[in-house]
Every structure is written in structure tokens, then in C-alpha cells.
Amino acid sequence: MTVFDKSTEGRTGFFLPKEESYGYEPSDVLPENSVRKESPLLPQLSELQVMRHFTGLSEKNYSVDGGFYPLGSCTMKYNPRLNERIASLEGFSQIHPYQAEDTVQGALEVMYNLQNFLCEITGMDSFTLQPAAGAHGELVGMLLMKKYFELKGESNRKKVIVPDSAHGTNPASAVMAGFEVIEVPSNGNGRVDLRSLGEILDENIAGIMLTNPNTVGLFENEICEIQEMAHDKGALLYYDGANLNAIMGHARPGDMGFDIVHLNLHKTFSTPHGMGGPGSGPVGVKSILKDLLPVPVVRFDGSKFSLDYHLPNSIGKVRSFYGNFGVFLKAYAYILTLGGDGLKRASEMAVLNANYLRTRLSKLIPTAYPGLCMHEFVLKGSKLVSEYGVKTLDVAKRLLDYGIHPPTIYFPLIVDEALMVEPTETETKEALDNFADTFERILSEAKEDPNILKAAPQKTVVGRLDEATASRKPKTRWSKDT
């Protein structure tokens, strides 16, 4: 039931001052086309009804706080409450972006230190905290790349190479920045195929965008060869750091030869990914690119922190004010509480959990690629189709009936009937076993009666949604007549 269905004519929970009490008519102060001719069609409910309505909706929601959420590529891990508490401290939450610099020295110090921490963790020379999310960081990285070649007089470099397994935002960001995207195929081991890469690399390539570990959860073990090939042709190497939670403290993109990186603070560094508020996608660069970073940059002269807007070659401003400050605080608190050893251990746990689950699940469905994985792995569900006549989608829907959020499905595109599992570092062995047991049970259901899966979910608030009609004939807003 929508809040409109619960509406009763004349019921109200709040009294607004009468229009007359303003002392003027709306038409006195607003242009004619902005003045309402009739009252807006708002639902009419008591305050308690509103409270119950929205509390009820929130209870129907599925969250990491409520259950296991192995959504591959998304790092749906638990984010310690401590970091939320730090971020809501009054001294941080009640300051204003227009306040004078000397009244917000503490906030600037957090940003300055965080930039340095991120440099240390990634092996880069300089960081900007401004981009608002991963995809935004990618766009900033691509704009940096473009500007770099413009200044070098190499504007002929109009193409960017992206692997066929890449997250969709990678090619999209490159195109947004004005590049043409060329796809490089993966080899049989799920890594970049070096021969094909060699064939497409030439003096018109601006850069290569890679994720390491890549989107199928595998470490690009020929990364040194790739960086040499790229740099030999004068191209730059871009690192999508959305998967950094697999290698923190163990390996650094800067040392692998990457020139530009973005990180997803919301994922790796303790802000929930999606629905939990804004994200943050800081971008780090090697020193050859540091003068191109967006303004302002936080500086420290030994006694005072300040914002520097004077970078003549900067790509400009990419975000209002200074980025999503609340997310910086959570990342800062997370890094400080875990420390270097803790971050290292977080990565180890992410990889250990993934490999434990991979070992159990691959007895049921084959993995797409052989060998150890990093923080996530991909199963190839085509066997389900040929043996039981059910699709990956049906398995995912059935998991909902058992109260588990399904893994990512049908991504990456290069794996048929893909199921991509990322258990994250914060789950216990019991949670992983419960997931594997449930999976096993669903597969035996598939064997006995595939219709159970095809009719799933049955126990959720809504049954199987008609995604095709929703996309073909979308209704994006409520109207009185529907």
C-alpha cells in the first residue's frame, strides 16, 4: 500500500500557518508560472500513520545489518559503528563550508592526513578527495589523462583500452571524457590477453584502464609486463581501485606502475555502498600529473592548513566545495583504528573468506576460471541450464526465500550465466557455511523440482517482478489514476 492509499480526506498531522499571516500573496513574490492554481495532491495522514508507514517500509528493506549480502563487485561489508559516531561528532557535523580557514583547521587536517594515508596505501604521490563516487573518480582520472596529453602536445591520443571484463563505468567514464574505447579480450585464465593488447597498443592510445584484482576476482599477474608495454608506447595506466580491499597493505598500484588511481572510500574504507548516503572516489596520481588535479588542494606549511586554488593547469573544479566530507571522516577513523597491520589483515580475511566459499561452492557449480581467487569469484551457471533447466536468475530468486541477498548475476558479461560472489572480510565462517549449505539445498531442489526455483521468491514482500515490462513501459511516478 502506498502512502496515498492510506490517505483519508481531511486528516492531518501538522498545521501550517495560514497563508494570510505571511502578509503577502504568493503572486506578489513569484512569477506567474510558479504559482499553484490548485492545492497539491498530498496524502492526508496523521503523524503516527506516517511514522508507521515509513517504519514499515524500512523493516521490509534488506541490509548488511540484517543478513549476508555477498553481492559481487560491491563489497557489502559491515562498517563499524564507531566510524559513524566519529563522523557525527558536532565539531565536524556542524561546521559550514564557507567558514574561514582558520576556524576549520581540524577538518582540513583530517583531509590533509587522509590524502597522505591514501598516498601511502596506494603508492601514489598526490591525492584529491573531491570526486563523489567511484565513477566520478574515473571521470576525473580520464580528464587528467586528457589534459596531460593536451599539455604534452599529444592530442592525437584519443583512445583508451578497457578489458572486456571491466565494470561498465570504466568505458562509460572514458567516453564521457571524450575518448574512444577499445576493448581488449581476456584470455582463458580471465586475465588481459597480452598478445591482443600488443596488437592494439600504439601511439594513439592515451591509456589503459585496469582493475587489479580484476572484476572476475583474479590478480592480473602480468601487470608488470602490461605496464611496460603501456609506458613503452607513451600511454598512461589507470587503476580502478574499487577492488582495493583485496590487496591493502600487501601490494600497491603505484608500485605496479599505475599513473592514476581512484578508490571507493564507500566500500573499502567504511562507508556503506549504496543507499547509505553519499560515496567518495578520491583520485591519486604520480607526480607527473599532480599539477593537473582539481582545485582546491589541501596544503600544510608546517603550522597552518589551507586550501590552494592556484593551480594554473588544474582540470578545474569537479564537485561543489570539498567533496563528501562525512565519508572522509569515516575513512580516516577506519584507517586509524585498524592501522597498517589491521588493513593488511582485512585484505587477508577478504581473500580467505572468498577462497573458502569458492572451494565449497565450486563443488556444486564450476568456477569460471581455475585457481585461487582474490576477494571474489565468479561461478559459471550454464550447467544449471543444461542439467536442470533453471537459470542463474532462478537460483538468485530462490536465495531470497531463504533470507539471503543473492550474489551479483549476469556480470561480468564474459561469463555465461555468471554468479559473482563477494563474501567480504567481515563475515564469520558460520555465515559462509550457512550460505554454502543453502546453495546446496537450492541445487537439490533444482534437481527434484525446478519449478520451485522458477516460482521463487514466495516468502518475500513482493513476488518475482516483471523487470521486462518495468523497463519497456516504466511508470516512474504515482498518479491518481493508477
Added chain:
Amino acid sequence: MKKYAATHEWVSVEGKTATVGISDHAQDHLGDIVYVDLPEVGKSLKKGDVFCTIESVKAASDIYAPISGKVIEVNEELDSSPEKINEDAEGSGWIAKIEMSNESELDSLMDLEAYKKHCEEEG
């Protein structure tokens, strides 16, 4: 004469005109199709060019021109009924008609039997 490309498009030839679409196997893999970005009439294509994009509930996929030539007609019905491709991919779900510029390219395409084998090997 009907032929198939390794990238899962089909071509049906009548005189100098080739009708092209995606194979039944391809539509089955894409799942419910929700949008077809049709090529422009008059556009010249080289074999292998992306000439159309199909969005399904799973993904957006590029469709490659199986032969070179000029687009002379597109299946405008797909604008309002993209599901035509799911229902009849190799018939009324055709995408475009192309006036071929190099008929010898047809020789490099597969017949049905070879295509079926290709799909099995890929699967």
C-alpha cells in the same frame, strides 16, 4: 540464403539486399529485450562495425554488422515492441536491411550447421 556470423548475427540474402538480425540463440542469451537502438537509414557500414545496440534486462550489447553496405531500411516496429526479437528473432524480429557492397564477404559467414557447432563450442 541464410548465414550466421560468429558474433551471433544472421544475414538473409535476396538479390543485393541483406536482411540482418540476431540469432535465436543470441536472443535467448540476452533475455528479455527492453530497448533496441536502431541504426540510421542511409548509414554506411563496414563488416564488423557496431551498427545497433540492444538492451535486455541483463545487459546492453553491441550488435556487429555481419557484412558491409548501406542501411536502406530498419524495422521500426522494434521501437515500440522490442520483444519482437525475443518472440521471433530470425523472422519478424529482423533489425535492418542492408544493400551489400561486397557480396564476397558472405563466404566468410557460417551456414546453420556450422553456426550451431560454433554455439556449442562457445557454451
